[in-house]
Amino acid sequence: EGAEGAEGLNISTIIDNTKKTYPLITASIAKSGTSSFHLSSHDESFEINREIIPSENSNIEFDQLFRYMGNGTFLSLEIRNDTGPWTQLWKRYGKHGYQVFVGDWDNFWSFTSVPLREFAGERIRVRFRYEYESGADWSPVDGDDPNEMGAFIDNVRVTNSQELQRLSSITLGADQTTFELDSLPNDEYWLQIKAKISDRWFGYGKRKIVENYKGIRPELRIDKINKVAEELLEIHVKSKGIKKLILQSSINGGKIWNNEQMVRPKSTKEEELLFQIKQISSSIIYRVIGSN
Incomplete structure (x- = not known):
């Protein structure tokens, strides 16, 4: 977001x-x-x-x-x-x-x-x-x-x-039915095609979601958040195929994020991890991001 x-x-x-x-x-x-x-x-x-x-x-x-x-x-x-x-x-x-x-x-x-x-x-x-x-x-x-x-x-x-961030566009000939996309990082992509007749462009057709992953498809989700003491939060996370997880906080609604804690999962298989952090203000928001 x-x-x-x-x-x-x-x-x-x-x-x-x-x-x-x-x-x-x-x-x-x-x-x-x-x-x-x-x-x-x-x-x-x-x-x-x-x-x-x-x-x-x-x-x-x-x-x-x-x-x-x-x-x-x-x-x-x-x-x-x-x-x-x-x-x-x-x-x-x-x-x-x-x-x-x-x-x-x-x-x-x-x-x-x-x-x-x-x-x-x-x-x-x-x-x-x-x-x-x-x-x-x-x-x-x-x-x-x-x-x-x-x-x-x-x-x-x-x-x-x-x-959705625009990466590139390719112009296809009227009789062209195949094309190649090279050097795409591991991620999920939207593919959409629109037609041009004479000088007029028509709208995009239905999207096709293309997943490009080598090896294990990365997954990350926050499973639950518990308040275990007056100022202590526990954030339970499940991850798979991710080498590093970072807990971040923001005091201004998500404009600027600050790193709080970093954890390296022991394997690339699905694993449950726990972050514990002292909550000093109810206006602070948190998120967990993954990096490979």
């Missing part, structure tokens, strides 16, 4: 569909870090430029904060798969009319979690859209402080998911 804050390292993964009148990234207002995403004018949006594959247990999670925003204006979360249009999964309206009290806005960030089970196993993209429908329009104009208006979004992530 990946997290999108508004820090400089993540800007390349964002498609900015705003009018560019005011910056999409704003400093000094953030749930964590130093920046957040900011939408404040009609028909503006930003898209996360990642190909995500959710599971049955995936949620999209984010933090949101509203300032002056009309009661006929909303922020929405939208999802699109390979073949369909953008689908709205969540939206929230502002609360303001034509007159407001100074500082009458959200004083605290709200955490939001939206299930993605209906998109399990599909390739999806995610965007946030700001839309004016009616009533008072609190879009900033010249002389306004834009940070007093609109919606702020931070710490966007999809849990229990995979990211």
Whole structure:
């Protein structure tokens, strides 16, 4: 799972569909870090430029904060798969009319979690859209402080998911029925084909999952997590075909991961392993990764 804050390292993964009148990234207002995403004018949006594959247990999670925003204006979360249009999964309206009290806005960030089970196993993209429908329009104009208006979004992530990364493409002739892919590392790959007739490209067909493994297929899963004392966690892991397991922690929602413990399984056969760690805060999240 990946997290999108508004820090400089993540800007390349964002498609900015705003009018560019005011910056999409704003400093000094953030749930964590130093920046957040900011939408404040009609028909503006930003898209996360990642190909995500959710599971049955995936949620999209984010933090949101509203300032002056009309009661006929909303922020929405939208999802699109390979073949369909953008689908709205969540939206929230502002609360303001034509007159407001100074500082009458959200004083605290709200955490939001939206299930993605209906998109399990599909390739999806995610965007946030700001839309004016009616009533008072609190879009900033010249002389306004834009940070007093609109919606702020931070710490966007999809849990229990995979990211599809484009590796390469091959052009096939009309009568070509075979091709070869060389030097692929051990992993699982998606293969999709699309057709071109004259100058028009058509959409991708159904995916074919190709597994490329030599020897034992690596497997890793967290079997159970127990709290055995007031501040002690036990994380039970089962692994196979993996040479090294690393327990990592994050204090900022998965933006930065820190190595806590490392274990080397005794064999490549399925093995049960145990991590024990002192939990100093309920806001810390943990994961176990494997490396060969």
